[in-house]
Amino acid sequence: DEAELNRDEVTIGLRSDITTSMWIDALGRRLKLRRNALPEVRERLESTLNSDLDNADLVVLKDHLLGLIMTGTQSSLFIAEDKDHRLPIPVMSSITPRTPSDFLLHCMLMIGEVSTELDLRCTGSMKQTLAQTKLIPNEDLDDEECLKKYSIHLVKRVIREVFPFQAITMRAMQEYIIKCKRLFDSVLLEDAIPLTELPPCLLTDLLDEKDAKLREAWRKKRSGQLDMIYAQISNPEDFPSKEEVMNATKTNPVQWDPVSAMMMGRDQTQESHNEQRVAIGFGKRAVDKYCRQLGVTSRTKGVLTHGTPGAGKTYVSLIEVLYGISQGLRVMTAALMAFRSQCIGGVHLHKLFCLEVSKSNNIIRLAELALEKLHRKSNMEMLHYLMTVDVLFLDEVGQLSSQQFVQLDIILRGVRQNNLPFGGVLILGTFDHAQQGAIEGTPFLLSSLIQTDFNLIRLQHSVRAHNDTVLQEIQRISRMNPDELVNNEGLESTFKQLVGDAFHFVDTMSDPQIGPEHQRMYAKRRNAAAAAEDYVTTSAANLATRNIRHRVVKSEDYQRTAHSNATFRTATDGNLISALDKYLREPKRLLFYEGAMFESTVNGDNYSYSQVLFMREVPSAEDIAAFSDITLWAKPPSGTANFAGMENGQIPTEEELLEWNWTKVKVRVTRERLVKTNYLEGGRKQYSLRHTCSSTINRTMGSTIVGPVAIEMTEECTPWEKGQIVVMISRTTLAEHIWIVGNKRFAINKMWQIICRKSQWSDMMETILRNLSTNADGVADPGAEPDYIPMNEVFPYRMCDVQLPTSTAGYVYLLVSVPHPTFTYVGQTEHLGRRLNQHNSGRGSNTTAPSMYMPYHVAAYVITPNLDEGQRMSMERRWQQRNQNALRQGNADIGNLVDMGRELMSEYNQLVHADEHLRFVSHIERAL
Template structure:
């Protein structure tokens, strides 16, 4: 059987549009367009049935009449409309036009073709485009003759082109008063319907003389898109004009009018025209397409066809030439020279506008137009030869520019005999060089090679300033004066080339003033248009000054770069540093594993274990005190699963091995299992690293802080996390740390403690970074990930919980642990924790919890009744309560005469901007207060000998970690501290401290730069210490404490709990309920506990379902994410109709930031804020959209005008002042509380519009 051969498919191109077809001739679209082309709406008959939105029988037309009786246009071709033949009730439902019940009393109406279809019986088309196609004259008539009071008459008249005004000019006396007042206002829009139709007809005629004529008449882009870009009438998009009417009248919603969506992102100056090359007017335009029945349209560029909902990004227009960069990549330079050695091409994926450098001057000209010929997809050799090969031939704008170039030259007559028979030369002579008959034009811009005819137009992109040779050549080509390139570079040195180009003096030696003048010209002409920020601009200017000074003053070209010998030395140094870092990781981990895992090998054996020489060791668990046999059996099974997974990974037989997460309740032995599994990884010779989100916790387990291993970006509470962008930033940060990058490439296993504290977004960033580092597209670059976590403990502070991430289902196996070990000696505590882990808590369970707490815990009235320095840790839910307790104890110590305390005052600095232009100054008292709200270090740190402190920062050499304990040995500077081992939460006898704790000298450290709310940026220089008397519940996660004292209150917001997980973590830090002291009123404490125990989170149902599936429990139902538990939910409330206006509060649905303002119309004001037409605060796209949180109304009805506005502004200022006094970011609950109190004080009505 002969082999099958692939059949070759022959393709053809359509003669009209140039698209590929399977047969010769026209494509189906062009064939149907030629047969069924609808007529113009103003022609003698309505559109054909193929283009009609619904079928309407049309009678014979009448002769021309004065005007249409519905849209009032004149003159027009009318059709008789029999009113008695149709149902009048259906006709009255048409809201637009001049037809009403009075006019329907006539037997016959004279209507134009569009109005005949608009008034015909039956429902209007469902599509908004089809409605607008037949109703646009009637809509314009309504706004011309009876302008609604809500409409902007001036804007409406400005958007009405002069050609459309002429249709209603005979009815001027009947127009509304508002329209008559602005009727003579110059129109901002230009109607290009006839111009566009004639142009397309000439192009589709396939006649060369008509194509040349129409391109000479319309040579460049004359349409200015409302987003700033330019477009040609032959290749433009459109937006329905009904959206413009929506801008004129916010109450206009006919034909799906939605300017906030379709016109989103428009430029503020979208109604202004521009001059192109001081010759051509580029203006916003309207037209009525003849190829499709859609009615009056607003012209746009092809990229914005349909509106701004595509969200194309446009940079502001260039002041020189008034051109806009559609993609904003860079502004390169187009330079005209006598001859070009290489042909010019449009850069791939680049549509950058260019600045033209001609004899040292600048004009606005587009390199995209110059280097790319305009094609019409007409594949006829007689047409494409002159059209495509001579792009410069049909460009009067280039002709004018060439005239300027040759203004000083002698114009010679072109010898026609020399070009006889050459159709390209004849076309060139007849169209372009009719007034410029100079043979030099031919030599400059026309290549004589018949196989490759194209215009020679060089485009020079911006070079890197660090590349000194390319930078100097770029300056010579773009800023010098010369006739051709060989003239410049026919000299021995670059300094001589600059002298020939007129950039350096010839008759004398250059001085510093010449360098500065040249740098100044470079800044004004080029550098200020380069993309980048302040830092890159400063860096480029400093390098440019250095290069020019070296060349002009010393005659030597300075080169920046690293010598090859130093590069090799640095590579060796970083390789050695990476090896040292990896050795530290092994030794620290081996030390902790040897002390924590029973029966572990020696430290040196663990450190020296490799894949080729593994240790023959298999872990076995032993029963801990009070541990039940069921718990031991459960842990041994989990350990066997871990060991099996590690063996599969180390064998290399599988491309990817799923990670394991030990998930269980607090104190169930998760960390011990992780350490044992980590020990087995090292025994198999795998490069393993232990990490955690808490630096102290990571050091306690012999690992490194997660942010030290991977420089992840830190996101504030109000900043959205873009995973892709953040991963790219992290990779860039790693490129500056080659030793760390080399280390990460060698890591095989990642062990993460309390993995649930890492958000799903951060975990995805870690996944992408490891894929890049390992150059492997497998999850986490193929690394094995082991972790511990509790689905029902604290969620991450920002972002979504990791348990709802797809990583849990696709890349991990969750090992459940049900039995507790830490609280095994207290059955009452175990019962409380078991109840709190249930998805639904009944009243019986709540009563049982309160009874157990009341019987076993101790209650005191105040924290003063809790003994000081007894090892009792005070736990708080909020930082403000922790600070107040520290201040109270500091005052108590200050009053104690037996204690000598030393004050360490911080140095606070602020600046208004960052970068090279940052100037720091000493902060004021209010600015220091704002900085205090963002840092842990106090402004006034009071220390005394023997004081127990806690570190607030991580040290680079890992001498101490954030949260680690210490005891002050010397309170005066320099301060010396005994540093406790990681994980210690109590202070033993002072003699033990002196012999077993590490003595360290602590120096002040500068905090990271902090964005302040009203004062720019700030930073604080202070000792990284704070007096340790208390802790937050979040920081206590993962710790075991001997005794805790905490206060829970439902009435005091400082001690209020907002999540059931906070109560669970607080109770699970101790081994028995008897080790817990509750402070405050007993009933208030129980009320807070019962209230928070009933609360459920947004993802609780899904997490409980996932936990039930993992544990093999009966299914609790289909998993779901409860959207009703979103932080902000709108309420169905009616806006009151009041003439006195409102004071309102908006909340961002993204960042949860709050904006307070006043207005007379809340509905209109909300739309303005969400369409970037509001204040500067709400104009930021990362905060939109906004929802209405609350409003006040009920102002004095006797107030009018400015007095009423002043009353609203006073309430607005008072509301903002109270929110600022909180000294922290105001939450939605704070806004409602302060607003309700303010409304009560001023006898106003307060309305809550969103549920918090």
């Protein structure tokens, strides 16, 4: 029974006659036998000999219980009538050999023979206790050979009778068996309990070594980032040296001005140079504000640079990264695409944050899983990065969905135990909303964090296509809002004319004009894979004709019945082989020859996924047949997708490769990845490589291709969204380098149709960019309403579905009563959503407490990240006073009250720099 007995009840219940005495435990609770368990009790009692019982009372109790069970007699004293026919499942305490003393006692109590726990304390040693509990014979306790046999017997008993009841994995089981054997050997042979933990004298050294490794990891990461940055700077002599930047600290930063150091590039216009300097100035101010430790401080907004392809967004951001490192900050660079993360000397975003690859929409749960993985021992380095990073640069951050962006915010807040946005980390980033965005979820720009915690800087002058005004015009039209394109015959005629004249058109990829120097691009992955297979066939024939040594490596595909332990055999099922081609990165065939270029399909030692690998020497036939490790050279990351200097067939020496910072690496066969289809499962044994001859449009995003590119646009393989068109026509420096494969008329008409397509979020994204961005060239957009978002005009669904900001940036807001629209209230808060809930529950303020006015709707709010509570209260009073004046003048229309708040915002913004502007969001119609 759960109820505890008092002293009198215990006294009455305990009797000298054991057949009429209650069973009471040490906590004063009664114990009884479950009726459903009586068959097991009977079996145990009948197997117990009277000679094994210590006294006569136990023999009497045994006979009494057997009589009750066999006759079916009701006994409220000893037997409890079950309401549930199922017996409870006992779960043993999870005590493991990692705690030796506790585990020994646990084993004695669980499989030994003891009356009470006190029996374990009545002997002089653990060895004697094991003998008294009959876990080992009480003989030959001084014979070493016998004790070894006792130890092995004890280990077997523990494996059979203890471990099956503990929730442990097979890997942990292996560890526990080894520790268990060491424990019993030590107790029986040495009469001592082994220390399974590290000795403190060694532990301190190991902890210090681990800290040193983590510090060294940061130093190596910083060095790699600087190498990447300095490799792209055209005038490094105007920047501080790498050694100076490496030695910079927060207390001893490098004194320099990145804006002044920016010199105009050889292939750059004056307009482009000027706007890049302005953009770098925004980043510099953000870093300086972040570094400010004393004096007047306020929250630092992140800086996102966006604009036309090839305008130098990544270059500008890398200069900002260099400035951050030079101020002694820890800066981490990352990207969602592995290729882009290499180009900026960073880490793949999934690896850095340990993100789960899941289609779940519950971002909080996904963030929890990521936090759990980060705290695993194997991810200690990534956890250390996130805990100690000052600045995080995210290249092509627009590829994230708004949900994924919020997930990063949750993870950083959790890791750093800091409630500031992104845990206080300063975020720098680049994106282009017209290019390809998130595959699933809502677009990145729809996150409320963009409104509250970021400054947007727009670059509009292309550096990549500066020598080709025709290509610039084609790119400009392709990026325009679909509303401006649809039914605009002038723009349609101009676009089709320019594309038809500037681009080359051929019917097929086998056209003689498409040579090996062309980078092939496809909208669909299966077409790119087919092109790679065709490349192996044609190239192998070409090499054979020229008597050049080469080898074709065929994969070994295997299959078996799904979810079975059958032996794998050669794959013959067509559906399974098709599935292997679809879901695995490795191709059926690889072509090895001197000068061959590959990209890695996995992360390996000293190279990473998508990194370019160069074959200088062809492996032997024996090594290939055995799938032995092969030697390749890993290309240092760069921003270009082709490899000038090696395409002419000349093979560089090892010394030259080392001089160019290439790394000698070993490439292995990819690990087993099973693919299931119908009733079969199978895999592919192949080197973790694929050829670089073709790629999807998506993979080239952010790259500059120096040379010609061939893009297939046929009915079987054509892009389907506007972002793909923008990407594919903006990778090269000249329009004449773009070759369209397919019917000319079909391709041009299809391109126009696609760029005219509009999503439900297009208007909202265009409005956010137009009104919240600072144009770095100083030219204002026509129709722009700075720092204002008319959510009621651009949100495509009901206003009640609008997500309020989750950031604690600070707000001054206007509430309107839904049942009585003439009743309004102006207030201020740090968290708008939480405050609205308080108002709607009667806990907001005395003014909004009457239930007759509930519920309330947020009519408008000012985002005030740079104002403290006193300043917000001052703005609240002025807004309220203006509303009262309008009421006295009979001009209390809700739209007019909204405009009062916007006027206050505009008056404040005229007095401060653009990166400290307040922002105004309206959820209701303004006054006419």
